[in-house]
Amino acid sequence: MNRHEIRFSGFGGQGIITSGYILGKAAALYDGRHVTLIKSYGPESRGGASSAQVIISDEEINYPRVTKPELLVAMSQEAYAKYVDELADGGLLLIDKDLVELNHPRDDIRVCAIPATRIAESELGRKIVANIVMLGFLAANSEVVPVEGIREAVLSSIPKGTEELNTRALERGYAYEIQYLQEAANA
Amino acid sequence: MNDNGILQGDFFIDGDTACAEAAICAGCRFFGGYPITPATEIAERMARRLPQVGGTYIQMEDEIASIAAVLGASWAGQRAMTATSGPGFSLMMENLGLGIITETPCVLVNVQRAGPSTGMPTLAGQGDMMQARWGSHGPYEIIALAPSSPQELFDLTIRAFNLAERYRTPVLVMTDEAVGHMTERVVIPPSEEIKHYPRRKPQVPPSDGYLPYNPDPDGVPPMACAGEGYRIHVTGLTHNEKGYPATVSVETQRKLVERLIRKIRDNRDDIVELHEDQVQGADVVVVAYGISARTAARPVRVAREMGLKVGLLKLVTVWPFAENRIQELASQVKAFVVPEINMGQIALEVERCAGGKAQTILVPHAGGGLHDPDDVLEAIMRVSRWNREPETQNSKPET
Amino acid sequence: MAEELTNLLISEHHPMDSLLRQDRLPHIWCSGCGLGTVLTCFVSALQKLELDLNKVVIVSGIGCTGRAAGYLNLDGFHTTHGRAIPFATGLKLGNPELKVVVISGDGDLMAIGGNHFIHAARRNMDLTVLCVNNFNYGMTSGQVGPTTPTDARTSTSPYGNAEHPFNVPYLAAATGATYVARWTALHVRRLERSLIEAMNKRGFSLVEVISPCPTYYGRWNKMGDALEQMKQYHDHSIIRHRTDPAEADISLGGEIIVGRFVDEDKPTFCDLQREAVQ
Numbered sequence: 001m002n003r004h005e006i007r008f009s010g011f012g013g014q015g016i017i018t019s020g021y022i023l024g025k026a027a028a029l030y031d032g033r034h035v036t037l038i039k040s041y042g043p044e045s046r047g048g049a050s051s052a053q054v055i056i057s058d059e060e061i062n063y064p065r066v067t068k069p070e071l072l073v074a075m076s077q078e079a080y081a082k083y084v085d086e087l088a089d090g091g092l093l094l095i096d097k098d099l100v101e102l103n104h105p106r107d108d109i110r111v112c113a114i115p116a117t118r119i120a121e122s123e124l125g126r127k128i129v130a131n132i133v134m135l136g137f138l139a140a141n142s143e144v145v146p147v148e149g150i151r152e153a154v155l156s157s158i159p160k161g162t163e164e165l166n167t168r169a170l171e172r173g174y175a176y177e178i179q180y181l182q183e184a185a186n187a
Numbered sequence: 188m189n190d191n192g193i194l195q196g197d198f199f200i201d202g203d204t205a206c207a208e209a210a211i212c213a214g215c216r217f218f219g220g221y222p223i224t225p226a227t228e229i230a231e232r233m234a235r236r237l238p239q240v241g242g243t244y245i246q247m248e249d250e251i252a253s254i255a256a257v258l259g260a261s262w263a264g265q266r267a268m269t270a271t272s273g274p275g276f277s278l279m280m281e282n283l284g285l286g287i288i289t290e291t292p293c294v295l296v297n298v299q300r301a302g303p304s305t306g307m308p309t310l311a312g313q314g315d316m317m318q319a320r321w322g323s324h325g326p327y328e329i330i331a332l333a334p335s336s337p338q339e340l341f342d343l344t345i346r347a348f349n350l351a352e353r354y355r356t357p358v359l360v361m362t363d364e365a366v367g368h369m370t371e372r373v374v375i376p377p378s379e380e381i382k383h384y385p386r387r388k389p390q391v392p393p394s395d396g397y398l399p400y401n402p403d404p405d406g407v408p409p410m411a412c413a414g415e416g417y418r419i420h421v422t423g424l425t426h427n428e429k430g431y432p433a434t435v436s437v438e439t440q441r442k443l444v445e446r447l448i449r450k451i452r453d454n455r456d457d458i459v460e461l462h463e464d465q466v467q468g469a470d471v472v473v474v475a476y477g478i479s480a481r482t483a484a485r486p487v488r489v490a491r492e493m494g495l496k497v498g499l500l501k502l503v504t505v506w507p508f509a510e511n512r513i514q515e516l517a518s519q520v521k522a523f524v525v526p527e528i529n530m531g532q533i534a535l536e537v538e539r540c541a542g543g544k545a546q547t548i549l550v551p552h553a554g555g556g557l558h559d560p561d562d563v564l565e566a567i568m569r570v571s572r573w574n575r576e577p578e579t580q581n582s583k584p585e586t
Numbered sequence: 587m588a589e590e591l592t593n594l595l596i597s598e599h600h601p602m603d604s605l606l607r608q609d610r611l612p613h614i615w616c617s618g619c620g621l622g623t624v625l626t627c628f629v630s631a632l633q634k635l636e637l638d639l640n641k642v643v644i645v646s647g648i649g650c651t652g653r654a655a656g657y658l659n660l661d662g663f664h665t666t667h668g669r670a671i672p673f674a675t676g677l678k679l680g681n682p683e684l685k686v687v688v689i690s691g692d693g694d695l696m697a698i699g700g701n702h703f704i705h706a707a708r709r710n711m712d713l714t715v716l717c718v719n720n721f722n723y724g725m726t727s728g729q730v731g732p733t734t735p736t737d738a739r740t741s742t743s744p745y746g747n748a749e750h751p752f753n754v755p756y757l758a759a760a761t762g763a764t765y766v767a768r769w770t771a772l773h774v775r776r777l778e779r780s781l782i783e784a785m786n787k788r789g790f791s792l793v794e795v796i797s798p799c800p801t802y803y804g805r806w807n808k809m810g811d812a813l814e815q816m817k818q819y820h821d822h823s824i825i826r827h828r829t830d831p832a833e834a835d836i837s838l839g840g841e842i843i844v845g846r847f848v849d850e851d852k853p854t855f856c857d858l859q860r861e862a863v864q
Contacts, residue, residue, distance in 0.1 A: 021370065025199040028372040034198070037370035041309075062561055064369060064486035217680055219672075243679045245855075248705040252672035255665065255702075259645075259676025262663065262683065267676070285666050413661040413677055414684050416640040420607070420656055422664035431610060432656065433663075499772040 002058040004144045005066040007130075008084050009051040010075030010096075012044055015131030019073065020052025022135060022153045023145060027056045030149030036064045049078060056144055071142055073134055074100055075116070094138060096130070112141065112180060121170060129169035136173020137180075147174060192240040194375045194524035202337040202367040203270075206296055206360070207232035212381050216242030217258035217267040217292070221249055221275060223293055224308040224444050225364040226298040229270035234455065250275035254295065256283040261293045262421065264386070264412040270296035272364075274305060276315055276322070282321035283357055285423045287447065290400070290408065292351035292386065294344065296360040298367040301528075301554025308488035311364040312554035313477055313528035317535075319359050320506050326444050328451040330458055331359040333476040337371045343503070349384035350458060354450055355407050361505060363528070365478040365557060386410055393417045400431040400443075406450030447466035451507055461505040461512060465491070469498030471570050472516055473524045473563065474537050476502040482557045483526050495571045499548035505533065522570040526550035526563045605629045607659050614631040617811020618723075620771030620797025621825060622683070624718055625654055625772050626687070631781035642685045645674040647694035649725045650799075652657060654689040668698030671706045674713050684854060685785065686712075692719040696732040696752050707761040709855040710789040716781065717754055717792060720799035728802025735838040739806040755831040758792040759848045765791035766831060766848035770822035771798065773844065778843075789854045796823075796842055 006023065011018045019040045038053040053066035067090040073095075074080035074185035080100045087093055089108045097113035114137050120130040132154060139147040150172060158166050194208050207229050210218070212464055218233040219227075234244045244258075247253040253269045257333075260267040271279060276297045286293060297319070300311035319331045330350050334340040338364050349357040371431055387409045389397045393416040402408045411417035411535075423441045424432040433439035450473035451458065462480075464487070466472055469491075475483040480501040490497045500511060500516070513523070525534035531549045550566045552558050587841035600606075603623060606629070607729035615621045632642065648667035655662035665673045670688045678686045688695075689817040695703050695717050706713060722740050723729040733754065737746040738750050755766045765787040767780040777795060784791035796802055809815040819842060827845040834843040855863075 021199070024370060028199045029197055035371060037199075037201075038365075039370070051347060061371075062481045062488075063557075064365065064478075064481060065557060217676065219676060240860075243859070245675070247672060247675075248701050251669065252675075252702050253704070255669040256676030256679070258665075259663075259673040259678075260680030261676075263677045263680025265680040266678065266759035281666055282669060285669075306712060412681075413643045413663075414641050414681055418640070418659055418661055420662045420664070422656065423666055424664065429609075 002073070003061070004056040004071075006054040006056070006073075006144070007051060007066050007069045007071040007083055007086075008054070008073045009049075009079030011079070012050045014048045014075050015049065015128065016050040016075065017041070018157065019051045019135050020054045022150065022157050023138070024054045024056070025157060026149035026153035027145045030152050031145055033058060034061050035183040036061045038064060038066075038184045049082070052077065054159070063168070071130040071144070073138065075130070075134070077101065080104070085169055092141060093120060094141070096134070102128045114173070114176060114180065116173065119176070120169060123172065124165065124169055126165060129165060132166050132169035133173035133176070137176050138173075139170075140174045140177035189378065192236075192376070193378050195377050196375060198373050199370060200337060200373050201228065201370045202334070202340045202362060203228035203298065204232050205229075205337040205341040205373045206270065206344050206362070206367070207236060208373075208375060209341040209379055210294070210348070211236055211240055211242075212375065212378065213266060213345045213348035215266045215348060216240065217257065217265040218242070218269065219247050219253045219259035219268050221247055221253050221271065223272045225367050226272045226275075226296065227268045227322045228367070229296060229298070239240045240432050250278040251281060254279040254286070257283060257293045257295075258286050258289070261291045262413050264414075266292070266352075268294040268296065270298065272298050272300050272308070273302045273309055273312070273315055276318065276507055276532065280318070280322040280444050282469065284325060284327070286331070286357040287323065287327045288423055288443075289421050289551045290355040290410070290447070291357065291554040292355050292410075293357050294347045294351055294360060295357055295547050296344070296362065299361065299363040307555045309364065309396075310555040311478060311528060311557065313363055313479065314532070314554055316361060316505060316527070316532040319361055321529065326448065328453060329359060329506050330354065330356060330504070331361045333361045333505045334366055335477050335480045336366060336503070337369060338373050339503075340366055341373050341375070343515075345381060349382060349444065352384045352386050353407070354454065354577075355387070355410060358453065359506070361477065389417065398428045400426060401428045402446060402450070406446050406453065425510075453510070455507050458507060459509050461501055461509055462501040464499040466498035466500050466516065468496060470496040470521050471518050471524060471567055472498040472500050472514070473526070473567065474500045474533070475526055476505050476533065479526045479528060479556060482560060483563050485560040486567060489554065489560075489564055490567045490571070495567065497567055497571075500542060502533070508536050508540070510540050513537055517541040517544040522546040522548055524548045524550060524563065524566045524570060526552070526558050528552045528554055528557070565566070590708065595656055602626070602629045605606060605659050607657055614688045615650060615659055618798065618800040619650070619814075620720065620795065620799075620816060621651060621654065621718060621823070622799075623714070623771045623774060623799060624777070624795050624797060625657065628716065628781055629658070631785065633779045634778075634783055637685055637785070642687065643677055645677065645688045647671045647690040647699060649694045649723065650689040650720070651689060651691035652725075668694055669704065670694065671699060671702040671713065671715065677707060677710050678712055679856070686714070687785065688713055688715045690715075691724070692717060692721070692733040692754065693723045693731040696754065696757070700732065703766050704757065704761040707758055707763045707790045707792070710762055710764060710852055712728065712789055712854045712856060714784045714787070714791045717794045718797050719794055720797045720803055721756060722799055722803040724799045724802055728799070728806060733836075734837055738803070738838045741806070745773060751836065753831065753835045754794045755792070755834050755847050759831045762790065763792045763848060764789040764852055767792070767846040768794040768834065768844045770816070770819040770823050770842065770844060772798040772816050773823070773826055779839045783795065783846070783849070785820055787849075789852065796836075796844075
């Protein structure tokens with residue numbers, strides 16, 4: 001089955017929808033795949049629950065909803081609580097280490113806790129690129145979309161003048177993979 | 188972007204954006220609208236894009252004004268569009284009727300959400316399908332298209348403009364929140380590959396007795412616009428070929444209404460577009476449209492894997508209804524299964540056309556989401572079963 | 587000899603023939619209705635204006651006045667009730683070369699179309715609106731309307747109107763109209779001049795005409811026959827140019843302040859939109 005289901009989740013203002021858009025665009029325009037992105041959010045412009053469902057497939061996508069994602073990105077406690085159970089067996093959960101406490105343990109999934117917001121704020125100086133840091137880490141951990149496509153999609157989706165910041169955020173997230181593995185090995 | 192401001196190439200955009208870009212490709216240069224979820228993105232895109240191609244965007248005071256302005260712009264010679272959702276669609280019913288009786292080409296997009304009333308603004312519905320058909324008062328025929336992806340919303344918006352000109356009538360694009368807000372790849376072809384059906388202009392000069400409502404043989408009259416010297420009179424009253432009111436002439440009313448209806452009904456072969464997938468030889472045919480046609484594709488596939496003979500008939504054109512095809516199939520299949528995000532609208536039409544020769548099973552959804560594919564599968568399996576066992580055939584299934 | 591002279595005076599053609607749809611006459615208006623006079627003034631104004639008549643478009647709503655679009659030999663649109671102004675807005679924006687004039691009644695423009703009226707004025711949309719105010723809904727046989735004076739009787743205010751009426755010039759001025767005038771149907775020269783000024787104005791211009799409805803409003807309020815009603819309006823009117831339109835309220839049997847109240851310049855919707863985009 002070549003249908004890949006991914007969910008990004010968090011709260012409004014974290015760039016959740018943008019993350020889904022960038023990943024989807026990378027797959028659709030730079031990797032020639034079929035992609036469906038569905039955005040959902042509450043009536044609030046900021047602070048409400050926010051989620052992006054991305055389906056990537058080599059075949060035409062009919063049913064457009066994510067039902068058993070293989071990859072879940074949760075950037076808030078509520079998002080984690082709401083979606084962790086739908087993650088497929090053997091799926092990958094990426095959480096923001098400082099924002100999500102793993103209080104629904106599942107032993108059939110792989111979990112990576114990344115301090116994306118902290119990295120964005122302290123190393124890159126802008127909290128707003130936490131989503132791109134997370135995307136970089138995702139690119140290093142998933143083979144669904146090649147990182148080159150994600151880089152192109154980032155550059156063609158962000159406001160002019162923020163290219164350098166976003167490129168650094170993406171690279172930092174991607175590189176964090178190695179650091180993460182080392183830390184995990186040491187732990 | 189081309190020099191003329193029109194996009195071309197592959198884009199990763201949502202349905203609403205695709206709709207706006209399609210309008211621009213189709214030559215739409217006037218948009219009058221009013222913000223409403225989930226159609227607002229169409230207005231926003233038009234507000235940004237129209238000035239780039241020499242067009243005009245205006246945000247009117249309400250949806251009544253929006254469609255009135257669209258009709259006015261069409262009579263000024265423009266291809267014009269508005270976009271709304273349920274509550275605004277309700278307000279537009281009045282001037283939709285004016286557009287129909289005055290034979291004004293224009294496009295009205297309804298990004299349906301769950302109703303009634305304010306309902307669920309951010310969630311999908313398909314509850315306005317009968318309103319699209321009958322919502323304005325009086326007898327008439329309407330053209331309504333139902334896309335199930337951003338690409339199809341793009342393609343059908345262009346088609347809507349062409350049908351509007353071809354048949355001189357408002358054309359409805361009945362999409363929904365799921366498609367409007369869904370982002371997928373949309374291919375925008377080069378401008379020269381996009382077909383434009385030009386406005387049908389009078390063949391006689393103004394001095395030569397032009398009759399504004401004297402139809403061509405296909406029932407559609409050529410259209411002179413304001414400012415072209417024809418000194419036309421256009422009224423929402425019942426009118427004769429000259430366009431003059433004839434409000435107590437039953438004969439004029441009969442002629443006018445019959446022509447308004449026949450110009451569409453008699454051209455159903457041209458207007459009705461269906462996508463059929465393994466319909467021939469099927470025991471059960473799922474009839475669906477818009478987003479529900481996509482949802483239905485999965486259970487149809489699963490049912491086939493189970494060995495059931497199931498076809499999928501997608502209504503790309505919902506109005507006028509594909510009467511002939513449903514009637515034809517009714518004597519070949521055992522049942523129709525109709526999933527729609529309402530409590531039964533198009534299912535009634537399918538049932539009417541089936542005329543008792545085949546069962547019609549509605550799979551309803553009150554709105555706010557898509558069908559669970561299993562619900563559709565269950566309906567398919569249920570009808571397949573009782574059709575296979577003759578003894579249960581007489582017990583009418585619950586719908 | 588006398589007969590020959592008389593014959594010379596009788597013409598086969600009326601000087602306004604070319605602007606009226608002969609094949610639609612006689613009209614449906616009651617004898618004594620002010621609309622005939624108003625239409626004459628409008629045609630006369632058009633004849634004095636140097637406009638390309640092929641580019642002049644009349645838009646009406648529904649009602650007695652709404653029929654005006656159908657009698658003028660111009661491009662004319664008889665739209666739905668209250669929607670003349672938004673329809674006209676689309677026409678104007680669709681082809682800015684057009685001179686678009688809305689001719690409709692007080693019920694159509696101020697009640698069901700009231701929201702459109704104030705927003706077109708606010709935008710300073712380049713339209714001329716001729717509002718013929720007969721204080722009631724004539725087409726449906728004389729019901730109370732948004733301009734019916736307090737205490738006035740109509741078929742749906744048989745005990746006297748309990749509502750306060752709109753002061754049309756005040757509403758127009760307050761919401762942004764750049765030209766506002768009011769006359770009665772008997773002020774034919776002044777009305778004609780105002781119509782010329784209004785149509786020459788860039789932006790939203792409003793001319794209100796107080797017009798008798800002898801069949802309904804006049805009869806319900808015992809105003810005598812058509813001529814008496816028209817004369818009463820005329821006699822009660824006081825010309826006060828540039829007066830504050832807030833003071834131009836009309837009460838039952840009271841004075842009617844007429845004149846040119848507002849005449850100013852400000853950018854139109856099209857001006858501002860063009861600037862914004864550039």
